[in-house]
Amino acid sequence: MSFIQSMDQIFITLQHWIAGLFPLWLQPAVMAILAVVAILGAFPAIFAVTTVLERKGLGRMQNRLGPNRVGPLGILQPVADGIKSLTKEDIVPFTADGLVHFLAPLVLVTAVFLGFAVLPIGRNMVLVNMDAGLFFFFAIGASVELSIFMAGWSSRNKYSLLGAMRAIAQMISYEVPLLLSSVVAVMITGSLSTTKIVEAQSGFTGIFPHWYVFTPWGFAGFILFVIAALAETNRSPFDLPEGESELVAGYFTEYSGFKFALFFLGEYLGMLSIAGFGITLFLGGWGAPFSFLGFIPSWLWFFLKLFAAISFFIWLRGTLPRLRQDQLMNFAWKFMLPMALLNLVVAGAWRFLGEGWQRWIICSVVLLAAYFLLGRTLMRHQKLGPRSYRYAE
Amino acid sequence: MSTTVDNATIKSYRPPVIEISEEGDELLEVAMGPHHPSTHGVFRMDVALDGERVIRLKPVFGYLHRNHEKIAEKASYLASMPYTDRLDYFCSLTNNWAYAIAVEKLAGFTVPERAEYIRVITAELTRVQNHASAIGFLLQEMGASGTPLMYAFREREKILDLFEELTGSRMMCNYMRFGGCRVELPKGWIEKVGVLVAGLPQFIDETEAFLTGNEILMARCQGVGILKPDLAINAGITGPMLRATGVNYDIRKVDHYGIYDRFKFRVPLGDHGDIYDRYMIRILEMRESISILQQAIKDIPAGPIMDPKSKIRGFRPKIGEAYGRIEAPKGELGFYLISDGTGNPYRYRVRPPSLINLTVLEDMCLGQNVADVVLIFGSVDIVLGEVDR
């Protein structure tokens, strides 16, 4: 193998080498355990870096420094935060349902970690190569909602229950556009397996890649996926369940100390995993953006794209105000669902129109026209619009 | 009621069921505050909700009451001046000016021209930084994670630095005196104000690019918290809230106090009276303030800054009463003084615009979502120091 290829497969080589030290009958188990350990180590580390990145990024957008006292440039801030949350008293309300209260963060973290199992992080680097990987990912994602409900219910606090209900309503409403927007990628690839979807995007025409995001239906699907992902992970501008501390302090009011840290971890890991999934579906997974950049290892490309996605999420958080609950739901059901369904139709038309520049024009025009018409109708229906002001005379 | 607390009692404890039945419905009663995540001060709202809609809202304040008016009865007129700084602590210079106007009416002082120009410059700078901060706070409550607030504070810091150079203190300025201003402008101050004013339109443009057409902002603010003009007039609302409903009432144009007649500026009016209108009126007023500042900086004459008749110590106005009011950034700030000939006022009353504007909070919030209550409250733009005094 050339040097580039060996760098690309370095983790696989390492995994095989360590497993080779064990007897033959233990080797499959050891390989699996190594892969799991790698995921359990890498992604929480990325989570730690994400928290620092978020605080410093938000700070810089607001013309201030973020945390910069712990470690150089504040890199060790998550360590300080971790120590703080570990040493805080774990308060469980007296009338709370103890078992459910204890299990809720565990369910969240478990579900989120399971979702990492089908992400192809590099060439040949996927933990479980399932034929129905996409299916598995979304099924696991739904159990995140279960954990939120467990948290809200077990706290025996009417405000947390209300907050949990709201969060679940939001997440369920956005599951539908999320799935529908990812179905287009499946349609064109012809398989539910995440590795096959990435491989289908790994070709190049000239120097440009075959990523799905560079097609009209892929671009629309990607935008819809991103918006739905923001809503699924309760990020700004859809963070009403946790940001509305005016009335309801959120479904994790009654959590303190390490359990709160687990919720935080679960939420951010969910964000990472759904970002990774979006990268897999639309942004070419571990593929390079230009053919001459293929010498950079595939897993590095995946992490760079993940980093870009996280930065984009942080950018959105620093810019946009929050949507209200009913506006959120209106948006999901009245705008995103029709657009996602139309996108399916357009993707099908793309396939049947055959190769050529006509399909680009037709699909783009249909999607843009639908966007403008639908958007304008909805805004006019709610009587929103820019205004002009008069002056007294 | 058992007095022993043993394992059996603890295990058999069930929390009491709170029955809230009002007219047959079960209303959820929530107390929002006094610790607000949205930083307007210590203020409580007792809200009764039916699902998401507000059925009843009762504001409860008084957590910041500091006996300002009673202290003023025992202190001399001059000693009350630093206390007026602390009424609306964002806009100390306009508070000083309102009090100075009231006392000048009582005692019959005339203010020299240069002092009037200085008063206008400081008041308009105060108005700019107040409106910028008000918009920042409104967006902070809306969840824009503090970004517009930080931009507003960046400009506010520059203005506060100017105030510190002039008066010695950033927020508690204590600068106006009866009959003029306390101290002459430092060398180069007017030039610095000119430089700042030249940079302000860029800041307002940046804020507008960020916010005005923003669909999320429009969705949350348009049509929310509507105040009708006749209710506003009946309740005595003043300031940007009143002008957002469409009523043309700006005390600078009505009373012609100071030398505002010499400046050309327009009064923006809204049509709908919702949060979006109030926000836009504040932005437009900031632009008008910038134009006033530019005119004032150009025309400021040389001369004395105090009325020679006024005394610092031993000031005893003759018996009488006076009401002096100005267009403070939050509304009509008025001081009502009754003098009995001694060095302390017999009665000293502040007409706080924030408090009067809050009386219609319930009317604006009825039927709205509970998530909007905080936004409506933020759009009134109150400062608890003024509400509670």
Place this chain on the structure above:
Amino acid sequence: MLGEAILKGLAVTAKNFAGSFVSEERMTTVQYPEERIAPIENTRDFPVLIYDGADPMAGLRCVACQICEKECPPKCIYITKSADKKPDYVGKPQFYPTRFDIDISVCMSCQICVEVCPFEAIKMDTEFELSTTDRFGGLLFDREQLAKSNEYYHSIHPTEAAEVDARLAEEKAKTEAKAKAAAEAAAAKAATAAATPKEAPAKEPLP
């Protein structure tokens, strides 16, 4: 409409993010206490008593007239006037404060005491890092703690101190001129009294 304002907003934020690395306008943080902003000259924090000369207690300009105590709005100044008079910096006998306490936990830095003092004795300092762990007396400053020299006053408020010195010098010159004129008049009177011959008092008829 339809999403472009959100993109404009994102552009504004991105500009600020990028600008925070290059321009000082977009990164306004001053990392106190390692970095400090240069203090503005006119700043006022808490009052101090000014003395001339080398000896703080002898050179205090304060003559315990208690005007500042009366005018202080929160009444945080406590003065006890002396019973005797001591010579001040120029040698003239003056009253002096045997006790001059300011409770700076009450003081609201309004500067009214400075405005009403007729003797330029009390001025505002610029020191604000005065926190202490002593709850009960740590923030009650007495005469010794409050006395600051005129040179110190010049260093913190140069323009103001120059004006004050000019005013004091002018007053001193005026009093000296008046004293000189009075001394000359007295000397002239004594001279004329000595020059005229001793006259017998007018003979008045005894009642």
